[in-house]
Amino acid sequence: MSLKTKKIYILIISVCLILGTTGIYQALNKKLSIKLEDETIAVSTFASTVREVLEENDIQISSNDKVLPDMDTKLKDGMEILIKKAFNVALLVDGKERTIISTGESVRDLLKEENIELSELDKVFPSLDHKLKPNDEIKIVRVTETIVTESKSIPFVVNTIYDDNLEIGKVVNVQKGSEGKKELSYKIIEEDGKEVQRILVSENVVKEPQNEVIKKGSKNFIITSRGERRTFTKSMVVSASAYTAGYESTGKTPCHPQYGITSMGTRVRHGVIAVDPKVIPLGSSVYIESMGIYRAEDTGGAIKGNKIDIYMDDLSRARKFGRRNLKIYVLK
Template sequence: MTKRTMGNQFFQSLRIQKIAAGVAMLAIFVTVLSLVVFEGTKKNVTLEADGKTVELKTHAKTVEDALAQRDIEIGSHDTVSPSVKTSIEDGMTIDWKQANPVAINMNNDSTTIWTTKAAVKDILTEAGIELAEHDSVEPSLDSKIDEQGEITINKAFQITLKDGKKSTKVWSTSTTVADFLKNENIQLSELDRIESDKEQLLLPKSIVSIVRVEKVSDVVEETTNFDVKKRADDSLLKGHEKVVREGEQGKVRKRFEIVKENGKEVSRKLVAQHVVAHPKAKVVSVGSKVALASTTTAFASPVASAAKKTSVSRGAGSKSVKEMYMNATAYTAHCTGCSGVTATGINLSANPNLKVIAVDPSVIPLGSKVWVEGYGYAIAGDTGGAIKGNRIDLHVPNDGVAKQFGRRRVKVKVLN
């Protein structure tokens, strides 16, 4: 091959390489240009997804296509604005909110709803639930739903609170009495009590009763009656009496422990007593002298003559009788708190007509025979919680007689 031929082949090969390079450059240019044109034809879209903002370029035709390109699957309860069938426009903003399940517990009933709302208040509004003034909700209305996705509503109902003497209507969401006391910040003293079980369930129109109990001391001074002592006096005519010494009442200071419930006294217990002054007995002389008719009297009668001849014993009528005035009431064997059997074992239920009186044994010993003005002879055979000092209680057959007797001040004689 000649040199000229070899030169032509070299230049021809060089020309082919240049052409190939030019074609390659053209292909690259076209590709780049196509990419630029492709990218340039994409539309700018702002995507708001669950609180996050994403700027994207897309050739998607609809909102649904744009979300699908981001691998967003639209749930049946999700909200998309604008709608999924809306055509994509440059500069459009797509707002997608994913719905979440929320359990609403109310009055021991639970309902689950799907919502895109986050605030408790908005969720309840969307669910059509209205809250009254005294209802409680957890979490609070202004807070956002937590990860558990649960709202608890306690509907308030009205109950009656009787606290001591005061009665009020109270709205409450408490479940038990104990829960109610805690929520209402009601303090109880050691003696106070609740008239129901603290674990008792509260329902509409329930009544919570609190009895306020207090113990107080009361010091009183009471007078004690004096005895009347009679003694025979042969210097006085029979049927005549003379007061030798006036009686003086004694005085006793007593301290009581009083229990009050809601301000009303329910019990009184004597815890101490002190004699301030002892009573002094009244001394009365009773005449025992018998007057004899004079034998020189012109109008002497046979009786007087007999009296003149009859000797009178100086010892007759000299026995001392205890006599006093006391406050008397009447009771029956069937009175409230009565057993029908006295403190000394007398069965009044079986013997309604027996004359028995209840006494303070320190004043009239049990078993004494007595005479009571307006009642007659009786036996001191019973006691009573309220029968203290100068008080006695007379047993009668029935309530009618007891009411008729009422309360009287009577003379009492202790015969033995």
């Protein structure tokens, strides 16, 4: 073999060795990217697994961090490794606050990680689509709706009829009133067990009320025993007795300076009565049925309330009169 031929063979073998070495290098060297949070790192490595390439690039992974694909996955050229670092968030739910270590992208992811279920009514702050950040505070408000039915009375109305055949001040109950009943249904909205809203959804009358009917006397006049028409302000039944100006009734003798003098300063006489001024004002004219018209000018220590004392000039007549119930009218 000539020298020239030997040189050609050597050149060919050298080229083959170079090409083979290059192919092996390219086969072993893998280009990939590591995405860490918002940063993407381009890496060229001879490492064989995800764990090895992360250690090679001094990327620390805690037990709560999420790595995709997992740490023991064999590396391939063009592979993307996604790392989600775990962080703390505060979660308030069902009356309890706790710290959660999460790698979730959103509030929805966090709740899914923690197996927390929501009803259609529950409220979440911030929203489910909120992108989680370290030290976020998540609050879940449990919302419930219930229907409650309550009974309520319906008051009756008092209808008044004025009757000219009844004396003024007299009241007659024609029909007794009775309350009705209705049922009210409310939607009760509670948040975390506390009522926040009450909405009336229905109202049903179970029993109608019965109105009360009364008659009130409007007749304000009488015809006296003398045939006179006199108007009056009120009528009443009183307990009547009789008295004289003497010592037996008043404790005064004729020599007393106030003997026979009324509380109004007038002298007692036929037609004077003693009254309780709180019931019958002094100076009033009073018609006593079957006895005529008298004038209230005197008072007495025992004359209180619906009582009167009729003056008589004879002690035997006063004693004979005794005590009796009489109907009287206070005249205008």
